[in-house]
Amino acid sequence: MKRQGLIALLTAEVVSLVGSRMSMIALPWFTLVTTGSAARTGIVAFVEMLPYVLACGLGGPLLDRLGHRRVSVAADLGSAAALIAVPVLHAGGQLHFGVLITLIGVVGLLRGLGDTAKRVVFPETVAASGMEMTRATSLHDGLGRLATLLGAPLASVLIATLDASTVLAIDAATFLLAGVIVAVLVPGVRRVVAAVTDREAYLPALRAGLAFLRRDRLMLGITLLLFVTNLADAAYGTVLAPFWASDVIGSPVALGVLSGVFAVGAVLGNVVFTAVAPRVPRFAVFAVGFLIAGAPRFAILSVADALWIVYVVSFVAGVSISAVNPILGAVSYERVPEHLRARVLGLGQAIGWGGMPLGSLLAGWAVQGFGLNVALMLFGGAYLAVTVLPFVSPTWRQMNRPPTDQPSTTDQPSTTDQPSTTDQTSAPAEPAHPAAPGTPAEPVPR
Numbered sequence: 001m002k003r004q005g006l007i008a009l010l011t012a013e014v015v016s017l018v019g020s021r022m023s024m025i026a027l028p029w030f031t032l033v034t035t036g037s038a039a040r041t042g043i044v045a046f047v048e049m050l051p052y053v054l055a056c057g058l059g060g061p062l063l064d065r066l067g068h069r070r071v072s073v074a075a076d077l078g079s080a081a082a083l084i085a086v087p088v089l090h091a092g093g094q095l096h097f098g099v100l101i102t103l104i105g106v107v108g109l110l111r112g113l114g115d116t117a118k119r120v121v122f123p124e125t126v127a128a129s130g131m132e133m134t135r136a137t138s139l140h141d142g143l144g145r146l147a148t149l150l151g152a153p154l155a156s157v158l159i160a161t162l163d164a165s166t167v168l169a170i171d172a173a174t175f176l177l178a179g180v181i182v183a184v185l186v187p188g189v190r191r192v193v194a195a196v197t198d199r200e201a202y203l204p205a206l207r208a209g210l211a212f213l214r215r216d217r218l219m220l221g222i223t224l225l226l227f228v229t230n231l232a233d234a235a236y237g238t239v240l241a242p243f244w245a246s247d248v249i250g251s252p253v254a255l256g257v258l259s260g261v262f263a264v265g266a267v268l269g270n271v272v273f274t275a276v277a278p279r280v281p282r283f284a285v286f287a288v289g290f291l292i293a294g295a296p297r298f299a300i301l302s303v304a305d306a307l308w309i310v311y312v313v314s315f316v317a318g319v320s321i322s323a324v325n326p327i328l329g330a331v332s333y334e335r336v337p338e339h340l341r342a343r344v345l346g347l348g349q350a351i352g353w354g355g356m357p358l359g360s361l362l363a364g365w366a367v368q369g370f371g372l373n374v375a376l377m378l379f380g381g382a383y384l385a386v387t388v389l390p391f392v393s394p395t396w397r398q399m400n401r402p403p404t405d406q407p408s409t410t411d412q413p414s415t416t417d418q419p420s421t422t423d424q425t426s427a428p429a430e431p432a433h434p435a436a437p438g439t440p441a442e443p444v445p446r
Contacts, residue, residue, distance in 0.1 A: 006129040006136075008185035009121065012178040014143050016076065019174025021151030022158070023083075025259065026167035027104070028242040029159055029252055034090075035097065038243055042364020045238035047101040048108035049357035055112025057350025060343035061205035068117040068342065069186065075114025076179030082106040084172035087165040116346040123333045123341070125186070134277040137329035142270030145322070149263035156256020209343025212336070213351075218398045219335055221389075222328060223348045228386040229294060231355025232379040235363035236298060240376055243367055244301050254307065261311045265318025273323040282331070282399040285323045287390040293321035294387050298380025302373040331399055 027048075031041045063071050082103050089095040089103075126136040158167050213219055245255035273280070300313040336344045359379070366375035390396040 003129040003131070004185070005187050006125045006131065008181055009118075009125050010140065010143055012181035012186070013118070013140070014147050015174050015181065016178035017144050017147035018151040018154075019171035021148045021259070022155035022167050023171040024237060025152055025155035025242075025252065025255060026159060026164040026171070028238050029246075029255075030164035030168065031100075032242065032246055033164065034095075038239060038367045039364040040097065041242070042239050042360045042362075044101060044104055045234065045360030046357040048104045049234065049353065049360065051105050051109035052112040052115075053350045053353045053357065055109050055350075056116050056346045056353065058206065058346075059113050059116055060209055060346040061202050063113070063117050063120065063342045063346070064205070068120045069182065072114050072117040072121060073179045073183045075110040075117065076175045076182070078110045079107050079114065080172045080175035080179070082110065083175065084169060087169045087172075090165050112350075116342065116349065119345050119349070120342045121186070123338075132278055133333055134326060134330040135274055137333070138270060138274040138277045138323070138326035141322070141325040141329070142267060142274060144325075145263050145266035145270055145318070149260060149267055152259030152263065153256045156252045159252045206343060206347075209340055209347050212340055212344050213347055216335060217395050219332070219344075219348065221393070221395055222331070223351045225386055225389065226328075226352035227355045228382055229290075229355075230353055231359035231362075232294070232298070232383040234356035234359035235366075235375070235379045238360045239363035239367060240298070240301065240372065240379065243372055247372070249307070257311060258314055262314040262318040265315040265320075266322045267318075269319040269322025270326075273326065277323075277326060280323075282327045283390070283397050286327045286399060287387075287396065289320040289322070289324050290390070291320075291384075291387045293317040293324070295380045295384035298376045298383065302376040327399065 027044065028041050031044045032038070035041070085103050086095065086100065089099060122140065123133070126133060129136075131139075155167050158170075213223065241258060242255055245252060245258070249255075273285075294317075296313050297317050300310050304310050304313075332345060332348070333341075363375060363379065366378060370378075
């Protein structure tokens, strides 16, 4: 079946993302309940995201050597083991704060390697399936939004009826299941990496990815924009919204509904965008959608007296953001040569997500020092400032057309995804044009 590998890969990601979206609600709530500190809640998020971004940025050459699919499976299994230790140790009264941040740091490190590996496996699997790239990235993002729609409200209900520790255990189980699905059902794909790359020293290999990122002004602009917006999104998702739900509303259900209505809007918007993706102007949809989806979410938490107004704004933001990740993914896969993807996409994600640990940390301090409303306005103002930039720079309008000056990679020698010839058979090689993800609280980090 031509698309079996893509279906299996998407299934594994949905399973894992449902668990991760649950954990995004459960982990800050767990930290708030067990420590009573907004600052420590920010520290936990910081400790998870710092290893994540370092692994994304520095792991590309390592992934090229070990095999992207192999690293994806190993990272999921390792994440399951580290995360399940949190509720187990908590139940035994042995989960001191230092142990908690150590385990969460390990999870962040493994997720960074695994997510980068999946970002490289994905376009190859799409190419083998024959699906158009923008439509595939839209489908991928839509499933991620659906995972949030399912995971966030489910987490809030489970936290209210059971506890946050149980939700973390469920997330560990989803990591395990996702790793098994990829190992069993996703075939090994061709690595489009020149034979000399396998003999290339680590630092020159890393510098090659950085050189490309610096040379492509659109990719660099996207990366820097996402640094700021992801910083603000991390502040919103890991500290500001949980603190609003805890201290202003007094219920984890409000946090789950906030994430849930955003996801409903994103899923509905994604259904429409997936159908029309190849025919719409990328720049206009991206720029307007990002502007509407960003700053208003922060402002409304500080000024609205009625919950329904907050939820309406969150729903509209979800609809508006629905096309942003698919457009970013398609542009990235089109512009980055296949043999540089692990390095360039990993570095780009590391820089773009580099603001996330800082955002969580700063948000904790801002709430402690200035109060929730001032913190919301500070981060929302930063979001507004950077999402206006695409309207004033002509570089961003390159989104509307594929690049014409990228070197061809069709003559690059290739090896199989697995170092050993006894491993999985490679999928047929086809040209392919993303994160993370990605990723990352609401909205889903890009």
